[in-house]
Amino acid sequence: MYLDETVENDGPYCPKLNRNRWESYSNYRLVLWAWMMNELTVMFCPVSISHSGFYAQAALQMLAVILIGMPLAYSEICLAQYTNSNIFTMWNFFPLFRNVGYGTLFLILLKTIYLLVLTSWYLIYTFYSALDVPPWLSCNDFGNSKCMVKRVNVSVFQHCLEAQILFEDDCGMKTASNCFFEREIGGNCTLELGFYCLFPWKTIVALLTICGSVYVLSIKNERMIQIVVKLAAFYVCAVILILFCVALSTSGTWYASKCTVNWNNYTFVNCYRTITRGFLSVGTGYGIIHFLTRDVAFRSPATMTAISTPLFSLFVSFMLALISFSGIKTMSYYHGEEENVIELGTSPFFAMFASMSEILSYFDALPIWGFLWFSTGFFCLYINFWILYLFLKEFMQINEVARTYTKLSCLFLFVFLLTCTLPFLCSDITATLSDATELIQSFNSLLFSVALYWIYGIHKHTVDIVFMIGIKTNHFLKVTWFLNPILISIILYARCKIIETYEYEESYHIESISTTSDYLILYILLSIYGFIIVAGLVVQMFHYIRSGNFRGLFRAEESWGPTDRVLRRSRRMFVPEIMTREFLYRQVRIRGYYKGKEQGKERSEQRLGELIEDQLAWNAMMSS
Template sequence: MFARSKNDSYMGKRNEHQSKSKFWKTYSDYRLILWMWMLGDTAVMWAPAELAHNGFYLHSIMYLLVIIVVATPLLFSEICLAQYTNCDVITIWNFLPLFRCFGYGTIYLVTMKVVYMLVLTSWSLVYAVHSAMSPAPWNTCDDYDGNSTTKFCMVKRKNTSVFQNCLEAQSMYGGDCGMKTASRCFFEVQIGNYVTSAVWPYCTPHYKENIALWCIAFALFVLTLKRKFLRIGVKLALGYVGLGTFVLVCIALGTGGTWFSSSVSLGWASIYSMDWTVLDAQWCVVLRKAFLAVGAGCGMASGWTSGAEFRSPACMTAVAAPLLAVLASLMLSLVTHSGIKTMSFYHGDEENIVELGNNFFFTPFASMTETLSYFDEYNLSGFIWFSVTFVCMFVNTWLLFSYLKDYLINNLTFARRHHKSSSMSLVVSLVLLSYPCFCSDLTPALLDAAETVQIFTSLIFSITIYWIYGYYNHSVDIIFMIGVKTSYFWKFCWVLNPVFICFILVTKCTYLALSEHGENSHEIESLGTTVDFLLYIVLLGIYALILLFPLVVQLLIYIANGDWKGLFTPCGDWGPKDDILFKSRKMFVPEIMTTEFLYRQVKKHGYSKRKNVNVKKELSIESEASHCLQPTEWSVLTSN
């Protein structure tokens, strides 16, 4: 658990070669799982909503640049370290033993993300089921007319004149016209009205979300019993996501409103009006979502990569997988953007077309149902959208739960002996932890805490690996492992990576999701704070305690051993698990792996001209034998 003393015989430990059984039969399975992990809530829910509602073209360029320059280099390093050492989320920090405590913090982060994903996946399942109905509840007011909560209901696409009169009343009097759309009514009944200010302290999900939650939990328990289910499930999920995205793009491009030029839908109005406060907030959200889209900092990518063999092509997928995920995310953003333009074209107006609710989840759910309803009357696009979203959410929850369960089984003897009962206990515990977060004002607090921890972990990782361990040493490790020299682009990004991530962390702490609609949360007068902000502080406080305790114990051990230098130097067993590879790394000269050096040596020794193959042989059989027996002089050309 903690650092070893100098007298520990770590070489004996190395000879045991604690290699895990190889999970990947083919590297295509690994690539698909890594790609599916990046199609999470950020890529298929938040990024399309933020990009389409706040300036599609400009923000899409920013989104792509941040992923290429900031997120992908960090993910590449995580994958390379995992394949280089075959370590878990704890021992991978052995390049700087003092910060091994962040490995325990990563387990806590994965737990928070599983709880958050259970809530989000349950809501997605409810919307996916309702979108398959004919008509969908957001395309009719039959269930809301005369209701004391919803009162006057309208369907914007069907009641065009009523909606236009409502817009005129809002513009003239600056208030609400007293009408609600069917999409808003359905959202408020299922998600929006369930906040702590209304139901405190009884936070339990509605019966629909409750049924969806336990169905998801049962599916997780069954599907994690066999590892082959994951390989099959990911292939089926990616096939459906690819097909669904293609159909949505075709539907969107086939509507006349897609080709309608709208300045508001492009987001240029905020630039023309010089409302830099709003613009800066939008930029910061896009930058943060772009960094979080690839899933760096969660330990997931490194966890799945640790089963890859040494010098396999697994590392190179770190570049391909994020770009494929960005492509899918931008295509879904294009669909949403086309829907907004179709709404503007349909009503002949560009202002106040898209509803902005008073809940954090209004945009990806209620606003999305209203936008997609303008594509077709039978809600085919809505069903495809929410079914694709649910599939991505469920597979991500599956990957997170599998990662958490594997860690417990590999490190706890009781869990290893009682595999099924431990898995069932884990999934039930996570379900019970998710119950309070079904209050839609507490879910953003959980999301804020998870994102803050994830960005902070990424920041510490980038500082330690690039600035303390050194980007040069990291580059040499990669050359030794995959036999390819790292380019100047990677080195440039690695050097500036901590600066970029620090800026993203500052923007995250400045623009919290829970502060966007904080009036929905119950206020605790005795503490002078709201419930959602209190939950955010408590979650971060638990994370601080998880970091502090191992860090203090680690320092005490080093103080007792008098090894102050070992605080900032890699452990003695840091490197490849294989004993031969570990020893050869000490003798490795990185220059021999570069083409430039080989050509320079050949030119220097006069071997640039071809020699006649019929030249007289100078060496006899005896001289060859004597040459083999005599030790040759060492050089970098013959070292490997």
């Protein structure tokens, strides 16, 4: 995984490398793209954009990705490729924040539990959408309640809307998609069921299926994830193409409705959430990008992935949002209404499941479209969970006993994850994981950007990149790097101020402490993370003060840089200009003019050929 400290005796210096985890650059790029196809990219962002007018929300997400998310991903990939470190030693450029890695480990554990719950819900919806008549297209399973199928009972739905608008009261009718959502996932169900909702047998079966399949595939062949990622990438592209063509063929897609923007509190909340989830959708703040990139060769074109991969994941998110938006326009066209056609619900997951199942039913009422949508989300989240499992597995195998008994230790890891997941199976408590992971991820990104761009310095960071890939950093990245901490601080402050209580107002109320269960869990999770960060800062400061090197807290360590000792020594003597292509070409031309133009041309071609041979002497992934 790391560079060996060996030097070739003959020819140009070429550090030896162990076998790369991903074998080729294309595999690495696909795995990194799969990590960026997370729950924000395939769930929250597309639904939020489509349900809020599409155009303004899409512009906000694009700006958040380009101005904040992509520069952070670029820097994280550069650090991983430059140092081949882990999520703890990557902070050696600013030792005061070295123990932030333990807070990141806590965040990864929360993320794993959160993804495991969401993936199980997607698996349930994928299974039911494969039935000939999905439950949200019929009221046969909800006979005792006042159920209706919105697409079939148009007049009933219209009268229900009129009653809600005139009398500002619920008409008592529920759609089949709403009834199914409350039965399988639950809308704030701890209020009605207390903590008995912690053991829904279908969700537990889905959890066991997901964990069991990942365990078997990883034990049989650890590189099986590369095959699954390739199949998932092909499947996602095919589904987007099919659903986009189906959306364009529906009669309501071209329905021209009046575009108005109602700037109320709900709209501002959606804007803040879109911006926050936009830059977080790139996957920064977890250290997983660092984990996936750290064994990539020193001069590979991995840094270009930081530009292409976020843009492609943004494109996928926009396409999914456009498909959903076309379905919403079809609903408006079908009902002859421009407002109040979409059910919002009181749960943050209502739009991702109940609303989307209702919207997709308007595509000729065929269950296959719902199956394609939910199965796509399931595969993306399934691979994300797999990547997190690989990280936890590698961290666990630091222990010699875990390395000796690999299968048993992996089985213990899955049992531990399943046990930790059980308390979070209620939808309102799972919403606390959503808020906790977003807040901690944003704060981690803020610490990373402040430490790297303002304290370590943008100039040193750019010199490291020039030394590593031989290309100067453009001015756009430098400007965004400087503004990154400011923008994240503003977004984080706004995000903390707009944590709405409507998601939790119906949660189980604990009388003894006068608070709801979800708020209590949210405060506990944030407090644990805060304790880890503060305790780490105190320990680091005490250690350096005791050693009489207080200034060392704010300076990069001597070991910071490439793992290989020759490359690290070369970095200390490095002048940035000698690695640029312009300088190399200029040197070749100047040396060639001494013996006439013809001889100079021959020497230039010969020298360029030597440079190319030097590049080819590197690893197959070193194609920069």
